[in-house]
Each structure stands twice: as C-alpha cells, then as structure tokens.
Amino acid sequence: MKGFIKWTFFCAIVALFLVGSIDSQPTPTSIAVARRQEADNDVNEFHNVGSKTTSTKTSKSTSKPTGKPHSDGKGSGNTAPMVIAVGGAAWYAAVYGTESGISPQMASLGAILIVLGLFLAGMGFRLAKVMFAVMGLLTLGSMTWIALANLRPEAGYSRDSITMIVVPVGVGVVGAIAYYLLWTIAMYLSAAFGGFLFAVYICTWRSDLLIVHLIGRSCFLAGMALAFTIVVYFAHRPIMMFTTSFVGAYIFFFGIDCLARVGYIAGAEKLLNRNPLHLVDYELGKYVYVLLALTLFLFLVSFAWQFIFNAAVDFGIHVAAAVKGKDEEGGGGGD
CATH class of the missing domain: 4.10.270 (Myosin, subunit A)
Incomplete structure (x- = not known):
C-alpha cells in the first residue's frame, strides 16, 4: 500500500x-x-x-529603446511595460546593483551563499538541525526579497541596495531560529522550498522560462513545492537528501554569479519579479549554460556523496548499524 x-x-x-x-x-x-x-x-x-x-x-x-516589449504570456498580442534589455548598464544595475564592478553588498551576499551552499551540499543531511536553520534563513529571506521586489516603487526604496539585501537577511535570521526550534515542522517547509527552487531551476533552462503561460508557470512552481511537502512524509530520507543537495548546489552558483555577473541570477529574477516597473530580460548565453550545467553536476555529486557518507545515518537523528551484523550504536533506532 x-x-x-x-x-x-x-x-x-x-x-x-x-x-x-x-x-x-x-x-x-x-x-x-x-x-x-x-x-x-x-x-x-x-x-x-x-x-x-x-x-x-x-x-x-x-x-x-533601452528595452523591448514584454509579452503577457497569454498569446493575446498585448504588451506590458518595457523590459530592460540584457547587456546594458541599466540591466547590470537592475540585476546586480551596479553598472560595473561588484558592490560590497553583492560581494557579501555572494560569499555567504557560497559558504551556505557548500555546507548544504556536503553536510546538510547529517547536521540536520543546523541544516534547518540554514533552510529557514534561505526560505524566509528569499520570500521577503520576492515581496520587496514586486512591491518596489519606480525610484526604489530609501537606500535601495541595502534594503533589498539587509531586510531579507534580517527576516531570514528570524526564520533560522524558528526552523531550528521547530524542526519537525521545518522538515516539511524545507522540502517545499527544495521543490520550489527545483522548479525555478527547470524554468530557467529557456530564455522564455520554459512555461510561457503565467498561470501554468505559477501552478508548476506551487505544485512542485506541494508535491515535495507531501512526498517527504512517506520518504523523508531521499527527499531531504535531494533537497539539501540541490539547494546547496543552486545557491552555491547563485553566489558565484553575484561575483561573476554573467546573468545566471537574471533567470530567477525574471521568473519571480513581476513588478512592471522593474522587469529584466534573461538570455541563455554560453556562461549561463555553463553555470546551469555545473549546478546539475554539483547536485549529482553532492547527492551521491551524502548517500554514501550518511549510509549509517537516518536524517541525522536515528543512527543505524554501518556494517551488517553489528548492533546499532549512537542511541536511538529507526521509527
């Protein structure tokens, strides 16, 4: 059954x-x-x-023109406000915060994401409670950024570059504490975030975001998050290994692009930021293809590594015998 x-x-x-x-x-x-x-x-x-x-x-x-008409995705022939075209100074300022060079905010964000990505990809499954704290930081932080980006006025917020990073990080810290303390609930929320981020990754494999229809795209994102939330109840070990490995790989290269500025993060911004005053274009150049492929490669390596490394660990909480014939060690058995 x-x-x-x-x-x-x-x-x-x-x-x-x-x-x-x-x-x-x-x-x-x-x-x-x-x-x-x-x-x-x-x-x-x-x-x-x-x-x-x-x-x-x-x-x-x-x-x-500095941009191009943006299709409403419904095949009606109507056009929305102009989209900031790839490659111009306005596009770099909209995606990375500066027209040229790396801002201190983006440098800090990139460094943090790289470190967190490596932790999730390498030790996320074994150090479960710490992993939940990281997931809380990423989940609430990213959701706060999405809300701020979609409500952002034309002239931006006061001290815009700081607001768009510091506020999500502050809310994310609250989420990290909540996830650490309420880890039984955090498991389902973390799985939902993993499914959501996996759907975002799939959509960004095409310049038009794979699913052109806005309603179909929204259903796909929400459906993947809901599916992971449900399936983790029946198969928590493989789903949480998948989640920690994929989220770690994705945010690692997200942080890399905060420094490399090749357009990798523009896909997520185009998908999640529907503010008509700040629409950006997304183009699959060769460097974006490389980062997408490397994300998949790091995910597979991480999943294989965590599966082997945690052969005797059931989600960092219940410890099983590493060798057949030996009694369980470390306290606690399976459910």
Whole structure:
C-alpha cells in the first residue's frame, strides 16, 4: 500500500508538469484572435493618424529603446511595460546593483551563499538541525526579497541596495531560529522550498522560462513545492537528501554569479519579479549554460556523496548499524 501511494504521488508530479507545459503553448483560437486584433489595430491607426503616421514611424526608427516589449504570456498580442534589455548598464544595475564592478553588498551576499551552499551540499543531511536553520534563513529571506521586489516603487526604496539585501537577511535570521526550534515542522517547509527552487531551476533552462503561460508557470512552481511537502512524509530520507543537495548546489552558483555577473541570477529574477516597473530580460548565453550545467553536476555529486557518507545515518537523528551484523550504536533506532 505504501509503495502504491508513493507511485501515485510521482505520477501526479509528472502529470502536473505535462499540464503546465501544454498550457504554455498558444492555441489556434488564441492565435487567430490575436491576428484579427492586430489587423483591426492597423486599420484604426491608418484612419486615425493619417498623414502623421509616416513622420511618427520615422522618429521611432531613429530612436534607440533601452528595452523591448514584454509579452503577457497569454498569446493575446498585448504588451506590458518595457523590459530592460540584457547587456546594458541599466540591466547590470537592475540585476546586480551596479553598472560595473561588484558592490560590497553583492560581494557579501555572494560569499555567504557560497559558504551556505557548500555546507548544504556536503553536510546538510547529517547536521540536520543546523541544516534547518540554514533552510529557514534561505526560505524566509528569499520570500521577503520576492515581496520587496514586486512591491518596489519606480525610484526604489530609501537606500535601495541595502534594503533589498539587509531586510531579507534580517527576516531570514528570524526564520533560522524558528526552523531550528521547530524542526519537525521545518522538515516539511524545507522540502517545499527544495521543490520550489527545483522548479525555478527547470524554468530557467529557456530564455522564455520554459512555461510561457503565467498561470501554468505559477501552478508548476506551487505544485512542485506541494508535491515535495507531501512526498517527504512517506520518504523523508531521499527527499531531504535531494533537497539539501540541490539547494546547496543552486545557491552555491547563485553566489558565484553575484561575483561573476554573467546573468545566471537574471533567470530567477525574471521568473519571480513581476513588478512592471522593474522587469529584466534573461538570455541563455554560453556562461549561463555553463553555470546551469555545473549546478546539475554539483547536485549529482553532492547527492551521491551524502548517500554514501550518511549510509549509517537516518536524517541525522536515528543512527543505524554501518556494517551488517553489528548492533546499532549512537542511541536511538529507526521509527
């Protein structure tokens, strides 16, 4: 019965992914409606503007926009506010905080993420309570950043570069304490964060974020988080090994890009920051591909390492015999 339940949840995850992918493709009806709307707009513009159209188009052709129209992801032909194009000074300032060079805030953030990533990838499963504290810091810190980014005014906050880093870190510290003390609940919340971050990673393998439809994309992110939360109840050991290994690998290279500035973190920002005043573009250049591939490689190495290194440890709490025929040592047995 237990095996049947596990396979049922696995099939549900696969089905959710397929539904999200199907929803992302525009239907023939939506394409036809979009083309008809574009034709009607062209006719109206011709009749209303008249002779001024030529001069208007000429002036627009000589201008150099700093961004490009952003599709609303619904196949309707409508456009949202301009997106900051990749490679310009405005793009680097929006993603990394400065037009050139590394700011002290981003340098500190990168160093912290690299250290935390290495800890999770190497020792996260064994040092369970410390791992929960780190997960609390990352979960509440990242959720706070997402909220601040989506509510950010056009001119930014007061002392914007400090606010966007210090406030999430402060809230994250509170989360770290709560996760450390309430570790039985923190296990499910950590698994949910691992599923959410895994979905973010999958979406960033394409410049249009793999799932173009906004509703399908949101369902995919939430569905992966919920699926990991449920499955960890039935298989806490493999799911928590997966979570610590993947989250560690992802934030390690997230921290690397805070220093390298090649565009790796722009994918997550484009996906999670829907503020129309601060939309950034995302491009899969060769260096971004390298960091994505290295994230997957480090995750696999970490998972294999933790599986071997923790062969005698059941989630850092219950210790099993490392060698067959020996009695259990270290206090406590399995459930």
